[in-house]
Amino acid sequence: MICFNKPYGVLSQFTPEGQWRGLKDFIPVPNVYVAGRLDADSEGLLLLTDDGKLQARIADPRFKMEKTYWVQVEGIPDEAALVALRNGVQLKDGPTLPARARVMETPPGLWERVPPIRVRQTKPTAWLELVIREGRNRQVRRMSAAVGLPTLRLIRAAIGPYTLDGLSPGSWREQAV
Known part of the structure; x- marks a missing residue:
């Protein structure tokens, strides 16, 4: 798993969009996906993983993390x-x-x-x-x-x-x- 400190103005996706930068500018690791999003105007911890079950456990509200x-x-x-x-x-x-x-x-x-x-x-x-x-x-x-x-x-x-x-x-x- 990857722990990333997402700066202001960065999307929780690898592809940039409009004025916002994407994760590809920071994380050169292939085949990882965001587990729980943060808006572009929010900062802080973003988790990325290549494990679909772990991604669901982190992001799904049913698990109450x-x-x-x-x-x-x-x-x-x-x-x-x-x-x-x-x-x-x-x-x-x-x-x-x-x-x-x-x-x-x-x-x-x-x-x-x-x-x-x-x-x-x-x-x-x-x-x-x-x-x-x-x-x-x-x-x-x-x-x-x-x-x-x-x-x-x-x-x-x-x-x-x-x-x-x-x-x-x-x-x-x-x-x-």
Whole structure:
């Protein structure tokens, strides 16, 4: 399996599209496939494998593999927002499963994003750690927005036991399963 720290502006596919780059610019390994996608405007851990059963186990919500996200939000989370995230929030496509949610310091070893996020002088920002077991389209962004905290930056830090540890943006490593 390959653990890849996907930079901002890179698609979760090998072929580039429009303004977005593809994985072929970073991973010269043939016949591996993404197990769980990240949007081009999200960063962080992407797993790739040549094992179809492993790919399904990682990506399929039925297996409930936890995914840990670091979310920089606009605004300061209050206890009501954290409780709502912990209980599950109502989205247009139905309620989310309960999440683990906590306010955190800026993630250790955080790299600069290129391009940087927009910052408004009148709005403070904060970091949340959000752990979910689903994988709906843009789910973390929609969850934070549902509690009044728009996402400015989204980094997937872990998928189950696999983490970003030691990976700079655009780098990858092979990892035993």
